[in-house]
Amino acid sequence: HYQWDRDYGVQMVQETGPLGSQFIMRSAHFLDQDLQVTIGMMGDHQIHNATTSLEAFMAWMALEDRVINWPKAIASLASTHWIGRLEKIHAQPVIYLDGAHNMEGLMALKQVVAENLKDYQITLLYGGLKKK
Numbered sequence: 001h002y003q004w005d006r007d008y009g010v011q012m013v014q015e016t017g018p019l020g021s022q023f024i025m026r027s028a029h030f031l032d033q034d035l036q037v038t039i040g041m042m043g044d045h046q047i048h049n050a051t052t053s054l055e056a057f058m059a060w061m062a063l064e065d066r067v068i069n070w071p072k073a074i075a076s077l078a079s080t081h082w083i084g085r086l087e088k089i090h091a092q093p094v095i096y097l098d099g100a101h102n103m104e105g106l107m108a109l110k111q112v113v114a115e116n117l118k119d120y121q122i123t124l125l126y127g128g129l130k131k132k
Helices: 044-063 070-079 103-116
Strands: 008-017 020-027 035-039 087-090 095-097
Touching: 008 044, 008 103, 020 044, 035 044, 035 070, 044 070, 044 103
Parallel strands: none
Antiparallel strands: 008 020, 020 035, 087 095
């Protein structure tokens, strides 16, 4: 079992904002040196998700005794996007769509807006079910 902040994690977040996030990943088991990673998604939760996914990928590739094509892997991470998760759907005016559907998702959305979109005038449209 690999554990966040013990076996792998983020050494330093260099930038996060409307264009995405850049950070340095470390892995005690799979990397000889820290790895510079860029993702096209905003927020600490997306950095955590990308790092966890990359650690799982490295574990699987090691188990299968396969070599990772790092330039291709890094390019793939940079071009990855998640439809409906802080998806920029319009440039002027800037419009983002997010499908946060539980308290954890709403808290992550609140953090991303507060940290990365503070220079924008925010208008929030919300729709939800009573049971959520």
